[in-house]
Amino acid sequence: SRQDEVTAEIARRAEILPPDEMLAAIKEWWEPLLRRARTIRMGVGGNVRFRIGELDMIVDFPKAKVREYAGEECIYWYTIPADLVSTNIADHEIDWSNSIFLSMQFEVGRSGKFNEFLTTFLKCLSRDRIEYVENWYAEQSDQTEDAEIDDWTVQRRCPHLRADLTKTGKIVDGVLTCALHDWKWDLESGQCLTTPGHPIRASRIVETASAAS
Numbered sequence: 001s002r003q004d005e006v007t008a009e010i011a012r013r014a015e016i017l018p019p020d021e022m023l024a025a026i027k028e029w030w031e032p033l034l035r036r037a038r039t040i041r042m043g044v045g046g047n048v049r050f051r052i053g054e055l056d057m058i059v060d061f062p063k064a065k066v067r068e069y070a071g072e073e074c075i076y077w078y079t080i081p082a083d084l085v086s087t088n089i090a091d092h093e094i095d096w097s098n099s100i101f102l103s104m105q106f107e108v109g110r111s112g113k114f115n116e117f118l119t120t121f122l123k124c125l126s127r128d129r130i131e132y133v134e135n136w137y138a139e140q141s142d143q144t145e146d147a148e149i150d151d152w153t154v155q156r157r158c159p160h161l162r163a164d165l166t167k168t169g170k171i172v173d174g175v176l177t178c179a180l181h182d183w184k185w186d187l188e189s190g191q192c193l194t195t196p197g198h199p200i201r202a203s204r205i206v207e208t209a210s211a212a213s
Contacts, residue, residue: 013083014090019055022082025089026057027066033121033130034064039137040130043117045197046075053082061118062197075196076118079107094126112195149176151205152187159185159198176200 017025034041044061049069056069084100093099097119100106124130147156150171158165163180170177175193176185184193185200192198 010083012087014087016053016082017086017089019053022052022055022085022089023057023066023068026085029089029092029125030059030066031064033125033127034059034061034066036127036130037064037121037124037134039134040117040121042197044075044115044121045195047072048118049074049077051077051079052085055082061121075112076108076110076115081105094124094129096122096125098123115195117197146201148205152176152202153205154187154202155200158183159192159200160194176202 041061041064046062047058047060049056049058049072051069057066058069058072058074059066060072080100084103084105087093088096088099091099101122120133121130124133145156146153147166149165149169152171154165154169154176156165157163158168158178158180160178160181160183163178165176165178168179170179171187174187176187177183183195183198185191185202186193187200187202187204190199190202192200
């Protein structure tokens, strides 16, 4: 019943950009945003691959770089029609969650759990949106406060979604588990065992003998 609308939408899509022009356009657009999005970059914590028509590229979130894919290990990979992306570039569409993902005209795979930081970035492809969400993340978390849990001093707020680890955290054999979403950390290294990125600050409490009176 809505086929005429679908046909009209397809007809208004932009001409498909050549792969080198598409890569250059996305690089020029996204790299300045990535440099401003430190919390998001560290939250994604790896490479994300985009196959867009003849273009095969990755976004290296930790290094804030967009480049051609060269066989790197990726934590997410998308396949998206080139005409949709070319239209987004032409329109400078800042919310790909609406313009592409709600169209259901894409494929996606991932290694590990869902990463909300990646989805957030693809919703915030403008300087104003990136600054807003980075400021929001900063306001949600006091990164300086520590707490004692069993024999460890750890940052009080969970690096995932800022839960109070004095209420949700449990330590067994040097591994901290946040009960809110069952995320885990190796406290000796601070490494997150659930997904790349999201390191935690932790140190073992060293008991000292009290001086003899």
